[in-house]
Amino acid sequence: MRRFLAPLALSAALAGPAWGAPAALQVAATTTDLKALVEEVGGERVKVESLAGATHDPHAIEIKPSQIARLKRSALLVRIGLDHEPWLARVVVTAGNPRLAPGGEGDLDASKGIALLQSETPRLRADRRAHVHAFGNPHYWLDPENARAMTAAILERLARLRPEERAVFAANRGRFLARLDAGLVRWRRALAPYRGARAVVVHESWPYFSERFGLAIVAAIEPTPGVPPTPATLAELAQRMKASGVRLIIAEPYSDASLVRQVAERTGARVAVLIPSVGADPAAGDYLALFDLNVKRLTAALAAQ
Amino acid sequence: MIELLALPFLACLVLTLMHVHLGLHVLARGVIFVDLALAQVAALGLTVALLAGHSLQGEGAYGYALAFAVGGAVLFALTRTRGGAVPQEAVIGIVYAVSAALAVIVLDRAPQGGEHIKQLLVGSILTVSAGDVAALAGLYAAIGVAHWALRRPLAEVSLDPEGAVRSGRALVFWDIFFYASFALVVTSSVRVAGVLLVFAYLVVPAAIASLFVRSVRARLALGWALGAAVSAAGLWASWAWDFPTGATLVSAFGAAIALAAAGIGTVRAANAIRAGGLAALRPAAATLGGLLALAGALLLALPGMDHPWLDAVESAVPQVRQAFLDDDEIEMLRDTEDSLARGQADLDRLRRMEQDVRWGTLAMDPEREERLRQFIAGRAEIVAGDQLVLRTLRATARERQRFPLGLLLAIGGGALAFFFGRRRRPAGAGLA
Numbered sequence: 059m060r061r062f063l064a065p066l067a068l069s070a071a072l073a074g075p076a077w078g079a080p081a082a083l084q085v086a087a088t089t090t091d092l093k094a095l096v097e098e099v100g101g102e103r104v105k106v107e108s109l110a111g112a113t114h115d116p117h118a119i120e121i122k123p124s125q126i127a128r129l130k131r132s133a134l135l136v137r138i139g140l141d142h143e144p145w146l147a148r149v150v151v152t153a154g155n156p157r158l159a160p161g162g163e164g165d166l167d168a169s170k171g172i173a174l175l176q177s178e179t180p181r182l183r184a185d186r187r188a189h190v191h192a193f194g195n196p197h198y199w200l201d202p203e204n205a206r207a208m209t210a211a212i213l214e215r216l217a218r219l220r221p222e223e224r225a226v227f228a229a230n231r232g233r234f235l236a237r238l239d240a241g242l243v244r245w246r247r248a249l250a251p252y253r254g255a256r257a258v259v260v261h262e263s264w265p266y267f268s269e270r271f272g273l274a275i276v277a278a279i280e281p282t283p284g285v286p287p288t289p290a291t292l293a294e295l296a297q298r299m300k301a302s303g304v305r306l307i308i309a310e311p312y313s314d315a316s317l318v319r320q321v322a323e324r325t326g327a328r329v330a331v332l333i334p335s336v337g338a339d340p341a342a343g344d345y346l347a348l349f350d351l352n353v354k355r356l357t358a359a360l361a362a363q
Numbered sequence: 364m365i366e367l368l369a370l371p372f373l374a375c376l377v378l379t380l381m382h383v384h385l386g387l388h389v390l391a392r393g394v395i396f397v398d399l400a401l402a403q404v405a406a407l408g409l410t411v412a413l414l415a416g417h418s419l420q421g422e423g424a425y426g427y428a429l430a431f432a433v434g435g436a437v438l439f440a441l442t443r444t445r446g447g448a449v450p451q452e453a454v455i456g457i458v459y460a461v462s463a464a465l466a467v468i469v470l471d472r473a474p475q476g477g478e479h480i481k482q483l484l485v486g487s488i489l490t491v492s493a494g495d496v497a498a499l500a501g502l503y504a505a506i507g508v509a510h511w512a513l514r515r516p517l518a519e520v521s522l523d524p525e526g527a528v529r530s531g532r533a534l535v536f537w538d539i540f541f542y543a544s545f546a547l548v549v550t551s552s553v554r555v556a557g558v559l560l561v562f563a564y565l566v567v568p569a570a571i572a573s574l575f576v577r578s579v580r581a582r583l584a585l586g587w588a589l590g591a592a593v594s595a596a597g598l599w600a601s602w603a604w605d606f607p608t609g610a611t612l613v614s615a616f617g618a619a620i621a622l623a624a625a626g627i628g629t630v631r632a633a634n635a636i637r638a639g640g641l642a643a644l645r646p647a648a649a650t651l652g653g654l655l656a657l658a659g660a661l662l663l664a665l666p667g668m669d670h671p672w673l674d675a676v677e678s679a680v681p682q683v684r685q686a687f688l689d690d691d692e693i694e695m696l697r698d699t700e701d702s703l704a705r706g707q708a709d710l711d712r713l714r715r716m717e718q719d720v721r722w723g724t725l726a727m728d729p730e731r732e733e734r735l736r737q738f739i740a741g742r743a744e745i746v747a748g749d750q751l752v753l754r755t756l757r758a759t760a761r762e763r764q765r766f767p768l769g770l771l772l773a774i775g776g777g778a779l780a781f782f783f784g785r786r787r788r789p790a791g792a793g794l795a
Contacts, residue, residue, distance in 0.1 A: 289602045317490045
């Protein structure tokens, strides 16, 4: 039956609605960004659910029974890896789906094959100040070039699970990469005049983004998330920002508003609220829209100086 | 420092004036955790406001928080039990836990995450704005005037509910008034200072004042003075020792009440010695002996575990460690300590240089910048290696300290505890 339907499924997937085709592949992703990328490759042939919402802190989420049930049915679990999802191991055990266990055929750590930033060796880390990201900064999806490696890994895995649909997945990825290339040209051109601009971030979420687009991040206002900065840190930061003419603050939607406002008022810097995840803002509905929106906000803040 | 901490200090003073007054009532009523419960109910109101599509900073969200908190206040007024089977603390605790749980459920469905609400509960006294302080001061002045005008019935209802009922006061009405103004204060204060700090302002100055003076007027005055002094000390400590401001203030309040308790304990001990001679110190000596015996037993049984008391003794009196090391090891210890100090100083200097390069105050070509980074990494490795050597030497000493020091402490401490704990309480000889 399935073999008979496979060519049909192929044409159906290319044509649009997949009626009559074998059921779509059930995929779980830990974040909305991974979900967006899996959907770009899988298209109509996958049904993806993100375990963490776009605005939830992926470090600390409380899983729900319906999500455990979904994990039981899922053929694939795509995760950010590193130490981004400390809650995940227990959830996978509870779901009792051995395919999704680390190293299993349904487990995809998207960080494999990414050149990580801020990954010091453990002994060097010990005497630095508190640092949540022990294995390198996990916000690698914010460099659009990294989407190549991530979608390549997703394609390989989807094709292994559904060999008969490899061509569909590869075609989807090809179309996505073409749009991504066009986007990169667009984003680079928009940000080219500001190459080397220095900025202060609230959290260390933007090293990949700034590396790609030529921003220089000089300091973080809140180096340890959730721990407010000390008065001395804040005073030194404001003084250095004024002295060296750093006029841009990169904040996230959930940054402490009064903290950001105060640093901005003291230093005369502009604030750009950038969106770290697909879906965290209505205008950032998919992976490419996320960068369109962030580049737009960043250029607006930089141009106003 | 003055420029940065002036507004927070002003906010602290406003909080002190209002909260010490309410704190005296809260202590008299024995409803210590009502503040945390109302703050949590207000936070639940904020999450519901999120669900309804309001932004957290807006007036709409404040209205929701206030409405929920006043609702909680009415509930507390209605459940004030006198001699019933369920104490009011139970109701307060239930309200706290259930509203915190409901907030989690609501947040799961809300379009925005809970980060902002967490921040509200932590508070941001350091980044308070002049407008915040002015609004708070105006509101609290109004509430303060109302409470002053109605001070008699309010005091009676808090301190002597039975008498108030006998003299014909409508207890529920006054309770609702008290808790509703309390809810208004808590909702407004938590926005500025966070849950923990508001709780500290409410309870600690009033509690310390109650330890020392009796009349309401004197308690209020002493509480205000204490609140202002501890605020100043906490803000100073946060600046001088580089700690987050809100948490430092709360800890300063903790230190203040610990100091007050230690002072009272010292006075009592002195009085007891004057009355009964040194024999009054027997229980303290027995306790000390017991603790020494416990420390010795732990050193005997688990020499590899952390013994922070022994580390402290060794850093104060290096001979305690050196007596257990041979000459070569002592020399290695000294060399490593020197090299560690030098390496750390180097590292600090290089990191400052790297900072300057990052900020653009020091120009450096990319190749030298990369060399600097490599150099820092190398230095950090050497420092880490030195620290490892020190740890190894400490472990060596610890292994040799195990039997002589551990046995000495266990037997000596045990003897001390037995000798001093024995005669007073023959049945309690098992103290050691």
